[in-house]
Amino acid sequence: MNYLDKIRNFSIIAHIDHGKSTLADRLIEKTGLVEERDMKEQYLDNMDIERERGITIKLQTTRLAYKAKNGEEYILNLVDTPGHVDFNYEVSRSLAACDGAVLVVDATQGVEAQTLGNVYLALDEDLEILPVLNKMDLDSARPEDARAEIEEVIGLDASEAPEISAKTGMGIEDMLEKLIEVIPPPQGDPDGRLKALIFDSYYDTYKGVVIYTRIFDGKIERGDTIKMMNTGKTYEVTEVGYCIPGMLPADELKAGEVGYVCGSIKQVADARVGDTITLADKPADKPLKGYKKAQSMVYCGIFPAEGEKYENVKDALEKLQVNDAAFNFEPENSAALGFGFRCGFLGLLHMDVIIERLAREFDLDVITTLPSVVYKVVMKDGRILDIQNPSNLPPPTEIAHIEEPIVKADIMTPNEYVGSIMSLCQNRRGNLIHMEYMTKTRVQLHYEIPLNEVIYDFFDALKSRTRGYASLDYEFLRYEPSKLVKLDILLNRELIDALSVIVPEQQAASKGRGICEKLKDIIPRHQFEVPIQAAIGQKIIARETVRAYRKDVLAKCYGGDISRKKKLLEKQKAGKKRMRQFGSVTVPQEAFTEVLKLDDGK
């Protein structure tokens, strides 16, 4: 028997909350090398934010040893996948490292929209898919309905799908047997030229960048000089090994295996996910397909909040960048917010995660400005400028025209929400390319839509209109000329540059009104009246007023309960700290991100 026959490389794909992480935990517990006492709940989700949101952002991978009923011991490499539209590329690379996938379907809920997106990614990579029905310990489980849905919606034979409970451990053995039977062993030539796929990497203080890789051909060992085929960079290998999920050094990694490689690499951007590792002196003829450069699609400003040091923010951003190839930043100066940074992200979730990590891991207090896309501004003198900060837009008289990025957006939804989604997309300047029925009840809508319209609250609006059933996938398509103008906001007659936005000319008036109304709600009352104005150039197009406050008094002191009163006052005081002073006007920090969340569906 060839050693390859005893390896299975697989991922688990599932809708949020369908039990992916719990199943992974159970597998590690049953077959892995982690002692039970070291088990944390949901071992693979190791960032706090991931645990809280129940999503996996950063990949983890682990090697399991399973002794099958046929007496053979198998190596099972579980490659975890992140779970959000922003990270689709990362998901696809993780799947590319596998030969099969376990599709977890919640037997109480059936197939959900998000499951499909990942299934299609897996099918794109030609993976064998093993459906399993989870949560069978619950009384509300409807395995037959779930089976029927898998067959109808996804088109997979689910008649033999194992019934399990990741929570209680029920059916896990059967599932593992089935997994060995259904998912094919890897193929590859250990004596061929090295071709290894990077599907994840992270920065370790002692070892430098640790690359997670799947070897397709050849082998890799300590001392080899490796070359990244897409970036062309070369490194000397200092360590290779397996992930258990901790690092276990090994002599070599060879074709079909999954493991890690270290080579004193300084930042993860140099070991980009999707790149192919080969040997510098005996390179493969061509890299594995599917590599994409990380491209920032969304930008926003990050500024130190009142009392926070610029240097601290800079240090933190640098530390995050070392570990995140998709994140970049450069210094920026705002008249309203002072010195800060312009930061680029894959998408909105990516942005949220980074901002939240700044607060949690680095204990920083920052202000973030409205997200923006990159506009191509064609000047009358023929120059083309990339503008992602509205404040930097040149005067209209010098501009020939502006181009904005258009994305291809695929929305999958139960058919009853089609009308509602269409009106949303229409409001967002979307252009329906075509619509197809996947099954009798599931529809996929293909749109071309300006990215600018997607980045604010499109995803939230989509979810709220479809009770969470629709899923969204988007990718950059092209730049297109568009009539755009800069909308400025004035508070107490002072221009606040950090609140400027670029909007389509035809929507300027309604956006201006919306922003003014929103700010009116967000800005607390002052000792005096605060006018809020929206302007294009010198022309005021909308106006609201925050009235001076009249009352803020807590009349009753509850039976001497001073502590309660004090807590209220402390809360009030703490709330003030999250404010920013502009001249005499105090603005809560959330204003800078909330102001454009104007769901037109309400």
Add this chain to the structure above:
Amino acid sequence: MTESSFQERKTGIYIHIPFCVQKCNYCAFLSFPASEETRTKYIESLIQEISLYNIKPEKTEHYKAEKNKAEQIKTEVDSIYFGGGTPALLEPEQIEKIVYKIKKVFAVTGDVEITLEANPGALGGDEEEIFNKLSEFGKAGVNRLSFGVQSMNDDKLHLLGRVHSASDVVRDFEIARDIGFDNISLDIILSVPTETRDNSTEADNLKSSIDDVKKIIELKPEHISCYSLQLEEGTVFYDMAEGGLLKEIPDAEDRNIYHAVCDLLKNSDYEQYEISNFALKADGETENKYNYRSRHNSKYWDMSEYIGFGLGASGFLKGKRYRNTTSLEEYCRLVREGKKPIEDVYINNEHDFISEAVFTGLRRIEGISYREAVRFLKNENFGNDESVFWGYYSNVRKEAEEFEKNGYLEIDRKGIRLTETGIDISNRIMALFV
């Protein structure tokens, strides 16, 4: 006030009676209807809780000397307040037992103020019954009554969910006077909407509150408390407002009502001594020996100590703020086991002391003197009280002066106080100092 007189401030006792006939629509206090059996059991626990503060002399051969010593270190108490809920639902003997117990455990002063919250309608149905009950309360030691009038308009009373009518108020008040109660406080709630829907004009709303106050002034009580209606989460009113069934009176209107009421009271011989509290000006003859300010409530505003007994009661003793458990079962169990039923204890640090002194002191019309605030600073600070105070609060001085400039706060060499308009936004000003 001199420094020594701060220390001479005596301790108050608050007794919480969490029972009522029915929960009022605006009420967020800890109270609920309960059976007589539950009430009896509760009073037993309450008396046991008070006993936990007993200082037992050691039984040695010097027993007598020890006993004297114990007597001397007893906490001096000059105010007892029965609040609720509806403490008037208790039997007079129960009040008597509690007062008796307190007098054994604490050194109660001869001039002690013993207040009972007596809600109209809770004292009984006919005049004789009310007369008897109030007389017995008086015999049990109660010398001050606080009636939760809330309104003198039956429609509003109905909306508030009160069980009494305006005529009940007059009847109960007059009976109390006949018996000889010469220190009575009436509570009223301002800015209660007259209608559940928005049919009332601003003038109607103002007139409605003014009429209420005028009617209680006619009774000439010694003390009046006026609170603006506040919608608290968890109350019937809150849900009604959320559901659009109750139209809250807008802030600006409420403030007009409040100031009109303050003016009315001040022109009717009442002295405003706190944001919501008014005392009848004492006659020349009695000026120095008697004062109609609430001795008990004043303790909350001048950092005096007070002990809270009963379910969910709060206390402030020996620099610690504490709160009793709010679970009746837990309360009775702990007391039975001889443990204080305290759920939360917080030991005040220096900043807590000074900030509490400032924000509670600001509730008083006289405001807070620098002396009163800085006495809590442990370190020897050079300079006079004013400079020590502003040294401590240097980071908010600019903002305080901004409030002064806009006419919300008075700052002088002795201390700070809210102006009439400052009262409207008192939270914002107080928040500076916490």
